[in-house]
Amino acid sequence: MPQNHIMTKDKQITTKDTPNYGFDITHKLPNSLARAGVLHTPHGDIQTPVFIVGGTKATVKTLTNDQVRSINGQAILANTYHLMLRPGADIVEQGGGLAKFMNWNGPTFTDSGGFQVFSLGVAYKKGINAVANSEQGDAGKAKASSDQLAKIDEFGVNFRSHIDGSALRMTPESSMRLQWQIGADVHMAFDECPSPLAEESYIRESLARTHEWARLSKIEHDKIWQEHQQAGKPYQALWGVVQGARIEELRRESARFISDLDVDGFGIGGIFEPAEIPTAVNWAVQELPEDKPKHLLGMGNQISDLFLGVEYGIDTFDCIAFTRQGRNGSCYTATGRINIKNTQFKTDFTPLDPECACYTCQNHTKAYINHLFKADELLALTLNSLHNEFFVVNLVDRIRQSVIDGTFYDFKASYLERYFKKPFNP
């Protein structure tokens, strides 16, 4: 398999010498927002579009760093809230920062903890999907409930630790401090991810808060950067997060507001369905400066998300579904997902996906993995995580190549038709 990413060890550490933290667009797909490029970080370059591997707690669950490299993983996204709780941002700092602490030594990102406002708030005990898809009922209305672990106010969020229940508070300022301590190459501004079914009045209120938090995040970020600069430490980038739900006026307004903050890149948050990409994502990207990188927060589960995201100008993705579903027995293949725990695979001695070049498919059969799951053997989790993560990283790599070759639309149509077993319409 091609080794597209650039190893980082010999790379000169760069400082912030360009406003966009060194993002070069190398190819554009005619008559579209899709592009391919290179994102430069102090820990190495990232070829975009790229799928960033989920490493929430400074580990890609069940995989070693060598395994992540073997599937061509270029960068890892960790989470500020989780690392604040364990082991503590100070410990990660003492360990030399995220990349060194986990001995990844490649590019890293951190999410701000803003998503936990949602997942531990209105979505707590309901599940993100339940909130996103339910049309009625408590989950749909996404009301505050008494047992949720995150409660929001004008200036920040009060969390109760999901580990021991202890009280914690996060603000834009504290999130920035923590992220500089953790030391990833790219930080996200502290935002609120509103429920997809929140009322419009709430979305407006939430967006105003997210904008104020973004402004405060930027001020605090610059302040800490000055401290670091004086200490001779390298720059860490700040990407602002665009919200605004499904309301065009708000998405555009949000994109303009965040652009004006002169951040290094952008996250687009609060997107839950493929159908929101040609609309909400598109509106946002149209208002954002072309020359800066854009990240679609948390999307990819549906596969079509990845094609649509690239088509509408997204450079980087992350989604934890691939490792989680791997651990839970759901495997991606070129012709759709299968549940490897199902009885039908008990005597199926072929690979998960006969076309797949990953270690799992090169070495093991469905029957074997089915057995490992039934027997509660831990190797099942690793083999499936490796396969699913290869699947998605490799797919985005192929999408990138199709942008470079100009074959994107043909590739998209044929791939999705085969995957969904019918022509794809978002």
Add this chain to the structure above:
RNA sequence: GCAGGGAUAGUGAAGCGGUCAAACACGGCUGACUGUAAAUCAGCUCCCAUCGGGUUCGGGGGUUCAAAUCCCUCUCCCUGCA
């Protein structure tokens, strides 16, 4: 041989006259996972069916309006004493 205890759905195990097709756990089947609260969660799991119906609690026979639950008997298992 005598005395006592026990046999409950795939497995273990509650239940000890009606609210029992029978708790619970495991096993089995299926589904769901989206900036990770997650090696997790949800549903189904005697038979046929949409409501609903039909057979169950070691076998057989009783008592009762009503029995997994009470009585008799048989079979098998366990514990003492011989």
